[in-house]
Amino acid sequence: PRKFSIVCIPGDGIGVDITEAAVQVLGTLSDTFGTFTFQFTTLDWSSKNYRQRGYYAPEGGIEGLKKYDAIYFGAVGWPDVPDHISLWQMILPIRTTLNQYANVRPTRILPGTVSPLSACAADPSALDWVIVRENSEGEYSGHGGTTPSSAHAAHTVATEVSIFTRVGIARIVRFAFETALRRPRRTLTMVTKSNAQRHGMVLWDTVFYEVAREYDGRVAYDKMLVDAMTVRMVTRPQSLDTIVATNLHADILSDLAAALSGSIGIAPSSNLDPSRTYPSMFEPIHGSAPDIAGQGIANPIGAFWSAAEMVRWLAGARDGEGLGVESMVDAADCLMQAIANVTEQGVKTRDLGGKSGTKEVTDAVCAEIGKVYKVDK
């Protein structure tokens, strides 16, 4: 069997619960198929350790991730460490150091789950999107500052500098067009706020239309302002398919998308280095949820879906691509089918209106993997 080394960073709170669940499911998947295996390494980079040792990743730690085939990430953030510290010490530098410039966030309504939108509750197929998020620059460049430095000065001024590069915009736009090409509807919606933000956002529009020319006649595309985009998402969900947006805009829109699909607890994300030079990272989009951490009630579905995306990526294929190691693509499909069967049966956590705990959902998915595998044979 083909062997993959996976580094797990469970992080904080329910990140720990759901990573454990994902490892169990991935183990069942590889045992069932028998054509690939995972060797897991777990790193204890957490807020707890930060408080004890003063760092999340040790010196050279993020560079050290380069030797693995993929990274599986839980969640980071805990009330006693300011969020801008935990994030800038861990998740954000991993994304940029490993050149994971494409963050892919599919959203659809799983069987047995209910959208808060009446239209989608009536017709779940009305919501089927992939949000492609620029993951390396823009509003997350970290630049800016505060002056005067005393927090009590009456006239303090602080800036946030968003940095957009032609190279950075072109590569994510091209990635989004390629994603759209592989989807049945071949439609791409680009989002900016170039009416109010007249420098970086205008460059984004310009580069988008330049790249778009390469896809004329192959992908239908249009442009939305980010504010109007939220309106379209709730009023005409069926009009959208693939979406590309800046780091911040896509952060906001993908949380909204997840909520509209029924729960933020089911939503996956893939932080990809499309060049495959460095390992990509897979994480559910939800946070560490301190209020329910360690109680065994976290929804593991977002973690499983992320795991399925990891398996597909390791096979050299992404959604609908079908290249590479056939049986790993089958395995990813099998896991997605097992998830859908379990939600359809009503084995669901509370956020989805069910009564099951993390372990019950995990065991149910593992059992379904075996059944789906046999049926497909």
Next chain:
Amino acid sequence: PRKFSIVCIPGDGIGVDITEAAVQVLGTLSDTFGTFTFQFTTLDWSSKNYRQRGYYAPEGGIEGLKKYDAIYFGAVGWPDVPDHISLWQMILPIRTTLNQYANVRPTRILPGTVSPLSACAADPSALDWVIVRENSEGEYSGHGGTTPSSAHAAHTVATEVSIFTRVGIARIVRFAFETALRRPRRTLTMVTKSNAQRHGMVLWDTVFYEVAREYDGRVAYDKMLVDAMTVRMVTRPQSLDTIVATNLHADILSDLAAALSGSIGIAPSSNLDPSRTYPSMFEPIHGSAPDIAGQGIANPIGAFWSAAEMVRWLAGARDGEGLGVESMVDAADCLMQAIANVTEQGVKTRDLGGKSGTKEVTDAVCAEIGKVYKVDK
């Protein structure tokens, strides 16, 4: 009767249709009450004129607005002028030149209209929010640039610089607390993205908590990240009341709020100079809608609601405040009741699922003003 001079800037597209409708309704209102009158001046600052003359406002035009009691604004934007030009030549400089630092955006579900959220369709009272938007700085500061200047340089870099000042944050936060104090639930939710944006957003959090101390025990408050806020808006609308956010975040959230309330066509906004040094500006939040402009089908409800807010402001009072010229507060209430009666009767434009045109809705609201006035007497 007390006399107010109102300058109307209908702008582009349906801005023209709905400003005309608002002027008719305001005229009916003052005729009915008889204790105040409006003298309207209309300025033709539009994209059409920009194309002919090269400017929206003539030299000194925006300064000239200072002599009016209030500004009524339609919409700006037309496909043949890049949006970042039309907005930066007109709406954005008006907001900042006239110190209109507080943009107030109430949202609720009018009788006879339907929210796309099933929960709110079942219980319309679940959604009753006021979004207070910082309207003078932040992401709309306009700073930043692009280099090298050639649009075809492979390595172009562009920036958007958001500028936040302690003074600017403190005044909008205080305004938001005062707004929350006047609402029955006395609850304020503050929104930032201080986990990813570690300079200006962290200053925002800091200043918020400083100001909040003044309201301890009088207003309940909490903090949300902007991405998670969209989730809360669609999953727990009843948990929110007054909301304060940055220029960009509130722009996005208020469009989402309007859509969740049934249609962007009903949503009002007030651009206020709370010091009353300069005139404030009232405008529906929708845009110029080139696709339906001039067809007589635009929804005038957002324009009427904005007009009601203007009347209330001119009376020296805002929602729930009850100061100032009593009969003008009554007039604002009367207009809101007339609007509600008309939507309840089903006299609605297409965006609300009705069949009526702008004129029919306008005439119906004018007729209702008379009826509501008589009943209240």
